[in-house]
Amino acid sequence: GDSVTQMEGPVTLSEEAFLTINCTYTATGYPSLFWYVQYPGEGLQLLLKATKADDKGSNKGFEATYRKETTSFHLEKGSVQVSDSAVYFCALSGAGSYQLTFGKGTKLSVIP
Amino acid sequence: NAGVTQTPKFQVLKTGQSMTLQCAQDMNHNSMYWYRQDPGMGLRLIYYSASEGTTDKGEVPNGYNVSRLNKREFSLRLESAAPSQTSVYFCASIPPIAGVGGEQFFGPGTRLTVL
Numbered sequence: 001g002d003s004v005t006q007m008e009g010p011v012t013l014s015e016e017a018f019l020t021i022n023c024t025y026t027a028t029g030y031p032s033l034f035w036y037v038q039y040p041g042e043g044l045q046l047l048l049k050a051t052k053a054d055d056k057g058s059n060k061g062f063e064a065t066y067r068k069e070t071t072s073f074h075l076e077k078g079s080v081q082v083s084d085s086a087v088y089f090c091a092l093s094g095a096g097s098y099q100l101t102f103g104k105g106t107k108l109s110v111i112p
Numbered sequence: 113n114a115g116v117t118q119t120p121k122f123q124v125l126k127t128g129q130s131m132t133l134q135c136a137q138d139m140n141h142n143s144m145y146w147y148r149q150d151p152g153m154g155l156r157l158i159y160y161s162a163s164e165g166t167t168d169k170g171e172v173p174n175g176y177n178v179s180r181l182n183k184r185e186f187s188l189r190l191e192s193a194a195p196s197q198t199s200v201y202f203c204a205s206i207p208p209i210a211g212v213g214g215e216q217f218f219g220p221g222t223r224l225t226v227l
Contacts, residue, residue, distance in 0.1 A: 042220060044204075046215045046216075089154060102156075
């Protein structure tokens with residue numbers, strides 16, 4: 001079945017550092033890929049998505065590129081802020097499906 | 113629009129007690145979902161409802177039942193709570209014409225502790 005593997009956390013960075021959170025997936029066909037973010041005490045909200053190979057999703061300075069050849073969707077941000085401290089989830093929905101399969105989440109803490 | 117709402121926010125139960133978690137959305141969405149979130153496990157799908165009147169099991173349905181009361185509401189029931197059901201529960205919904213790659217909208221969660 002479908003699965004998502006993302007890097008284990010927690011990740012602690014200083015403000016303005018570069019962020020990469022790795023995500024790889026296993027799925028048949030051409031899934032849609034997502035990054036969701038969960039701020040403390042809140043539900044998940046969509047950060048960005050990509051629906052086909054080579055698409056780049058971007059939002060709030062975050063980017064991720066759908067790489068079919070490496071089955072990856074790594075999340076990057078050039079300069080993190082304290083307000084980016086949250087848990088980040090990589091997820092996929094299989095071709096023709098609305099159901100999401102989540103990775104285990106990566107907790108990011110950004111210190112001033 | 114309130115989006116997806118969940119009640120209660122917090123609940124403590126004793127083993128064997130029952131309770132119902134409520135979820136409602138005011139966005140005219142068709143599909144609704146119940147997930148549980150456990151440390152180091154990500155989110156796992158318990159049950160989902162593709163449309164009013166239909167429900168299907170997800171990855172971890174044992175110990176739970178659901179009711180799709182109408183298009184707005186989707187409840188999750190624990191008939192006899194167990195400590196293994198201590199978790200944070202999230203409800204989500206998706207728009208009717210989302211198509212492939214549609215975004216799921218999440219509620220704020222219910223934190224449940226079973227003693």
